Amino acid sequence: MKNSRAYVILSELVCIVFMLFCLYPLGLMLVKSFSSGGFGNAKGGFDNYIKVFETVDLWPNFVTSFTVVGGTLLVVGVVTSMAAFAFSKLNFPAKNVLYYLLLTGMMVPVAALIFPLFQVVKGLGLNNTAFSLIFPYATLNALFNLIVLKNFFDGLPNELMEAAHIDGANTWRIFTRILFPLSLPGLSIVLIQTFLLSWNELQMAMIFINKPAMQPISVVPLRFMQNIGQSFPLGIMYACLVVCLLPIAIFYLFAQRLMVRGLTAGAVKG
Amino acid sequence: MQRRTIAGYMFISPLFLLFAIFIIYPIIFNIYVSFFEWNGIRPEMNFTGIENYINIFKDPVMVKIIRNFVVFAFFTIIIQAFLGISFASFFIRSIKGSDFYRTVFYIPVIATPAIIGNIFSRILETNRGQLNEALRAIGLDFLAMQWLADPKYALGCIIAINIWQWTGYSMLMYYANMLNIPSDIYEAATVDGARPYQQFFRITIPLLRSTHFTLFIMGALGSLKCFDLPYILTKGGPNYATEFFPTYINKKSFELFDQGGASALTVIMLVIAMIITLAQVMLYTRNNKDKELAER
Amino acid sequence: MRISRKAIFAAILCIVLVFSVACGGGSTQQAPAANDSAGGSTQNNAATSESAVSGETINIVYQSWNPRADQMELVAQDFANKYPGIEVEYIQVPYTDHIQKLKIDLSSGQGPDVFALQTGAPLKEFRDFEVDLAPLAAQTWGADWEKIFVPFTTELIRDGSSYYALPLGVGYAGMIWADLSYFTKYNFELPKNLTELKSVTQALRGHGELYPLAIGAKDDWINLDMWMNIMNDINSAKLYSAIDGNTPFTDPEVVESFAIWQSLFTERVFQDGALGVNMYVDTTDLFERERIVPMITNGAWVINSYPNTDPEIFAAFNDGQNPKTVFTMDWNNDGKPAPVQANVEIAVCMNKDSNYPDQAWEFISYLMFGGQDILVNEYLMYFPSRVDMDYTGELSEEGKENLEILMDWGANNVGGYRENPYPELKQSIADNLKALALDEVTPEQAAAAVEAVSQSSQR
Secondary structure, eight states: OOOOHHHHHHHHHHHHHHHHHHHHHHHHHHHHHTOOOSSSOSOOTTHHHHHHHHHSOOHHHHHHHHHHHHHHHHHHHHHHHHHHHHHHHOOOTTHHHHHHHHHHHTTSOHHHHHHHHHHHHHHTTOTTSTHHHHHHHHHHHHHHHHHHHHHHHHHSOTHHHHHHHHTTOOHHHIIIIIIHHHTHHHHHHHHHHHHHHHHHOOHHHHHHOOOGGGSOGGGHHHHHHTTTTTTOOHHHHHHHHHHHHHHHHHHHHHHHHHHHHHHHHHHHHO | OHHHHHHHHHHHHHHHHHHIIIIIHHHHHHHHHTTEEOOSSSSOOEEOTTHHHHHHHHOTHHHHHHHHHHHHHHHHHHHHHHHHHHHHHHHHTTOTTHHHHHHHHHGGGGOOHHHHHHHHHHHTOTTTOHHHHHHHHTTOGGGOOOTTTSHHHHHHHHHHHHHHHHHHHHHHHHHHHHTTSOHHHHHHHHHTTOOHHHHIIIIIHHHTHHHHHHHHHHHHHHHHTOOHHHHHHTTTOSTTTTOOHHHHHHHHHHTSOOHHHHHHHHHHHHHHHHHHHHHHHHHHHHHHHHHHHHHO | OHHHHHHHHHHHHHHHHHHHHHHHHHHTTOSOOOTTHHHHHTTSOHHHHHHHHHOSSEEEEEEESOSOHHHHHHHHHHHHHHSTTEEEEEEEOOHHHHHHHHHHHHHTTOOOSEEEEOTTHHHHHTGGGBOOOHHHHHHHHOTTGGGGBOHHHHHHHEETTEESOEEEEEEEESEEEEEHHHHHHTTOOOOOBHHHHHHHHHHHHHTTOSOSEEOOTTSHHHHHHHHHHHHHHHHHHHHHHHHTTSSOTTSHHHHHHHHHHHHHHHTTOBOTTGGGOOIIIIIHHHHHTSOOOSEEEEOGGGGGGTTOSSHHHHHHHHSSSSOEEEEOOBTTSSSSOOOEEEEEEEEEEEBTTOSOHHHHHHHHHHIIIIIHHHHHHHHOOSBOSBTTOOOOSOOOHHHHHHHHHHHHHHHHOEEEESOOSOHHHHHHHHHHHHHHHTTSSOHHHHHHHHHHHHHHSOO
């Protein structure tokens, strides 16, 4: 399909404007992370970043974050795929009721969740471990993303199921061999989203794990923020924010490529 | 059929297990607490029946919260869906730089509340903020407002930032689902002489129904649950102009030490969420039936 | 290809199942679960239980929102030297999160052994988890131990004959800090009363200054500080009697205070858009780093910018280019500057569920003496809460002058307390101050609205 000239010009124009809108605030942050502050006797530049690593030993926090996020991704990936597949492609009594019951689950605000969740986590003996965060994060993200992934499964043709059934494959095989691979583009959106939310989560991270050294990286900028008035210029806090964001950006670029590959593969099949 | 029924339950059981442990209990807890006067700390609670609920219905702030929710949901859903579908269709027709734009448009999603709070409060600051400086520089002084300080504009700013952050997500959802539309439909339509815009309105948009629905429901529930942006940018102010359910729950729970009231508000919010979901589902399935009938 | 994918999938599923089983097992409360959980179930935190097993040093945990971790390091080391066998682990959490964390930790039988609170509502709400320290204090320091502390601090904390906290540091609020370079530059006098303030800020605006008097009015606390200062200037006794419910807020003098507050916004004494910015650090950075603010509303703690470890702030207060002074306003033009409000900076409490109450008390009693000496003299974090204490640290001449002004107010010109112990009333006043600032209500309407809440709130 060829695009008319007017269409090309208009769309490019809109995209460029929106790109600037997208990038400006983040660019500003990057610039500020190298800035020396207002009056110019702080050094600025890469010194801000060096100071971040000098002030806080970030590695244990990174380790916790990777454990938590890795565990969460694993649980979310498996649990959500299975449930979305069932809700989209299988029939069973009370299916819709159960589905919408699950959807309302994503509505409870964290402020209302946190105290009872802590009781649960503590009751299970999980507090002060990475598991105390993995399961709550996984649950919230799985519920949030169920609707996304189900929507994606809905888009996959039912004929695939029928054909496989006639070939004698059981439901499990149909899921693992045919539909799960086809759902990878949708799943990668879900996983990117899950990565972001669980990497950045703050409130539970701070409360479910006591020792500052064991808390996920998302808590670290707070240590800078609460003291900036006194001992750190803003530039250092921005540098810290950038450091914390880097893993997300890398994961995003990686997952984005995976997604695009999956998408084009899916398009060929369709 | 019997076997497939069991299979269905097997597939959803892991999620249900998590749901039962980590969501059901907190909901029950909130319902229980909502009937008590409790500061959230003491071991003992006073049973007060539905007094917490009565107080909420008498609270003048509630009107503002509901209004903010409706306005916020309306604008963010419509604008994000419009921009999302426009960009997705640009990219599906692979305009120049599609891959690049697609990557870039999603980037704001990674911004944490801390970043948004720090950056946008500077951009929108009245006297030296970049937005007002830019407006003044191009001679539009009269447009330089007290953005976050004026109740007339504060909610608008929060909506704009939400659009900044989440348009990429809508775009990606539409894009992924557009790729699922078999290309032979378009080919057939082209043979029949349908123009591109006709194809877009007659084929693409109707076939994305379930994506519209998904984004709509996520947008509505997301607006109800809106917390980070107002909390960090305006603290719900000025004078409750950007107060939402979760920010108010937070205030009740941690500043006013009114855990009972906070829980009652949570329960009300959940009920509203259920009503929204139900209404949307009924609308969606009814339309679906109409469509099925028409197709027959 | 197919096989490997299946294998991976199976492996993933196994892990998830193990997770789920671990979960389910835990919920039946019989599985020994992970070793880490032992600490949680025996009602203390991981740190303490570990050391209990080793039996050598005892670890106690102190949680607060200030000072900074590295400042506390010095205190903790000094403590470790003086009390071998006890080690303090310090957890610093921003104030709101601190309250949230305490709330959750304490009510599930955990939490730090020693924790900090603000006097007023928080100290009252956490009462069930605070140990009465009066007997311990009497045992350690003798029967007239109360005389150790600045009188108003004990008055603020005392509940009957009990003390559920001890005061660490004192603070004063309600003043205005000025950057004198602007007054030299434009040849202005410092404003002494409201009329002068209004004309000086207009004149500053005339010179293109954007922040004649800066405030971060998004923060309720600064609004409350300033309004209470206005009210203290008009009639101190009436302010506190209104807060306690004995004078209606509709009293003409209270209405007058609301009107003065409102005029500061409507007559553009404060900078434009003040309601959209917070104090720390949106607004304070403009004064303490960028030096573009002639006057700013803030508390006495700004004094710790003189010995600040941040080079930029240190320079702004010590390089002589932007000399600073602190003063209070005569808000009602009666010729007398307003008195200040005083508060206990940190009320130190002992967790009643602490496994090591003796050690926790050792730490608290140390914090009042040795710890406070360090925090005051090294960092000027607070003003001393002990009567026998004076600041002995280094300070520039200007810093000393300002410190003397503040100390003098502390001794002779305190109007009353800074906090308002009734959360609902406090919130209502704060809300109405914002509505007034937006010109959405009249002072009379605001007064009536606050009065309605005042009547219905429990005291």
